[in-house]
Amino acid sequence: MGSRGASVLLSRASRIKTKLQSTLEASIIEVEDVSHQHAGHAAVKGTQGETHFNVKIVSPKFQGQSLVKRHRMVYDALAEELQSGLHALSIIAKTPEEAAPK
Amino acid sequence: MALTSVTIAVPSSSSAVVLPRIFSLRSTTLPLRTLSFAGTHHPFLVLRNSKSIARVPSIRCSSSALTPQLKDTLDKVVTSNKVVLFMKGTKDFPQCGFSNTVVQILKSLNVPFETINILENEMLRQGLKEYSSWPTFPQLYIEGEFFGGCDITIEAYQNGQLQELLEKAMCT
Numbered sequence: 001m002g003s004r005g006a007s008v009l010l011s012r013a014s015r016i017k018t019k020l021q022s023t024l025e026a027s028i029i030e031v032e033d034v035s036h037q038h039a040g041h042a043a044v045k046g047t048q049g050e051t052h053f054n055v056k057i058v059s060p061k062f063q064g065q066s067l068v069k070r071h072r073m074v075y076d077a078l079a080e081e082l083q084s085g086l087h088a089l090s091i092i093a094k095t096p097e098e099a100a101p102k
Numbered sequence: 103m104a105l106t107s108v109t110i111a112v113p114s115s116s117s118a119v120v121l122p123r124i125f126s127l128r129s130t131t132l133p134l135r136t137l138s139f140a141g142t143h144h145p146f147l148v149l150r151n152s153k154s155i156a157r158v159p160s161i162r163c164s165s166s167a168l169t170p171q172l173k174d175t176l177d178k179v180v181t182s183n184k185v186v187l188f189m190k191g192t193k194d195f196p197q198c199g200f201s202n203t204v205v206q207i208l209k210s211l212n213v214p215f216e217t218i219n220i221l222e223n224e225m226l227r228q229g230l231k232e233y234s235s236w237p238t239f240p241q242l243y244i245e246g247e248f249f250g251g252c253d254i255t256i257e258a259y260q261n262g263q264l265q266e267l268l269e270k271a272m273c274t
Binding site: 038067068071072075079082087088089090091092 | 199200235237238248253254
């Protein structure tokens, strides 16, 4: 089993965190599995959870990017997850300046 | 052959918009006929003169769900109304919390908007993901341009950007 096999053993939340950290050089990442909140959802039936996540990510790469562009960057980084059962993401994407407490 | 169509009343204007109900598909094994929609043929989106519609397995070589015909159709749909929401469920019966949130926001702003239920058509659902470069639903289009999903709509609603954009759209 190579590294791919090992990564499958991690939870989806961990995999999301790792991918976003490496692709987007995030300074802050918070990943929360909220699949249980969508338990009645048609798409969730027959899955083991790990379908809906809240993601908060702070990265300098978001500088100058519109919200749509930022979300697309996150989606692109998680393309594999999206094809393997990840169903929805609530994304908060900020630059370090925007995330700094006022 | 009569065209099954739906007329959407647009309260703020005097003309009604007619949008052919090409996205309401149910799988049956009835024989089908293709219908020309504004000059383009859609072998996989067919309409009968009754409410039941047959689904055709599409004959395509590429693995892309976004065929040129579907792209054409989507181009027309997103420009047919000022505000178009691709969602799970319908305006009156949303089947997803995120889709419902966007519906409620738009309703509270009193803007006329068209919704399309992507749960009824798997081809449409996958094609739209490519068309919009967006992997999830709901997907909101304003004046033919992709605006965002639920998070973006909420944020724009909270900071007033959404209202501004919609006002501008309604006035043109």
